[in-house]
Amino acid sequence: MAVIRFQSKEMDKEDPYFSYIQRGIELEAQRFGTVVHTYHWSDDELGLKQKSADYDGIIVVNGDNFNPECLDAKRLIFVDYCPDVNRYTSVMVDFNQATRTVLQHLVQLGHEKIGFIGGGRPFGKDPRHLAYESFMREIGRFSADDIFIGEWAMSSGYERMMEALSRRNRPSAFFIASDPMAIGALRAIHERGLKVPNDIAVVGFDDIETAAYVSPSLTTVHVNTELMGRLAVRLLQRPLDEDVPVQVHVPFHLVIRETCGGCVHG
Numbered sequence: 001m002a003v004i005r006f007q008s009k010e011m012d013k014e015d016p017y018f019s020y021i022q023r024g025i026e027l028e029a030q031r032f033g034t035v036v037h038t039y040h041w042s043d044d045e046l047g048l049k050q051k052s053a054d055y056d057g058i059i060v061v062n063g064d065n066f067n068p069e070c071l072d073a074k075r076l077i078f079v080d081y082c083p084d085v086n087r088y089t090s091v092m093v094d095f096n097q098a099t100r101t102v103l104q105h106l107v108q109l110g111h112e113k114i115g116f117i118g119g120g121r122p123f124g125k126d127p128r129h130l131a132y133e134s135f136m137r138e139i140g141r142f143s144a145d146d147i148f149i150g151e152w153a154m155s156s157g158y159e160r161m162m163e164a165l166s167r168r169n170r171p172s173a174f175f176i177a178s179d180p181m182a183i184g185a186l187r188a189i190h191e192r193g194l195k196v197p198n199d200i201a202v203v204g205f206d207d208i209e210t211a212a213y214v215s216p217s218l219t220t221v222h223v224n225t226e227l228m229g230r231l232a233v234r235l236l237q238r239p240l241d242e243d244v245p246v247q248v249h250v251p252f253h254l255v256i257r258e259t260c261g262g263c264v265h266g
Contacts, residue, residue, distance in 0.1 A: 024229025118177030157181030
């Protein structure tokens with residue numbers, strides 16, 4: 001079994017989201033007695049195009065800039081992103097519903113102007129970005145000026161928040177599409193002499209381990225990323241139907257801590 005990773009080894013150190021998926025893959029593979037060969041798509045050694053047929057199956061993690069036609073794989077499972085759910089089995093997060101859950105919570109807390117900070121995707125807008133726009137339009141509070149897009153990195157979260165704070169009519173709350181970006185944003189807010197959540201509320205996404213230990217502790221969406229990896233291996237080893245692709249959504253829940261101003265219970 002092969003795993004193709006589209007997260008660089010350097011980015012793994014900052015954002016462990018995909019590392020948790022990898023851990024789930026390796027643990028479940030051990031249970032099946034299966035050997036895992038992991039490749040980063042940028043690796044020079046990657047002759048996977050030629051030797052992909054040698055593997056019983058391939059798991060593609062975060063492959064939103066990946067053309068599956070370049071592989072001759074017996075079975076192909078996508079994790080976190082799927083180019084075509086009608087052709088390929090995938091294990092996903094329901095980004096749309098998770099985003100709506102965050103925004104509904106912020107609205108219930110009394111926030112009328114809610115901003116979004118996130119990263120781009122090779123195919124276009126990130127699903128959380130799209131869900132944010134849809135929800136804010138539904139409630140009649142959408143403004144393109146409240147959207148700040150950068151790189152999927154802590155430094156970019158810092159920079160985009162600094163940009164947001166320079167605006168005269170800034171949002172009172174932000175949904176930030178990854179925890180590392182949110183942690184960078186918290187640093188920017190602190191440096192500007194503002195208080196979280198009194199001046200600005202913040203909600204992240206992923207619930208990485210650090211989220212509970214930053215100060216103030218980060219409200220975020222918890223995703224069972226290790227389960228995503230485990231399920232991918234199970235579907236690869238024991239497909240429900242060889243000819244019918246399935247899409248599995250792993251559960252999520254909002255972990256309310258200190259940065260949103262709600263009642264802490266996570």
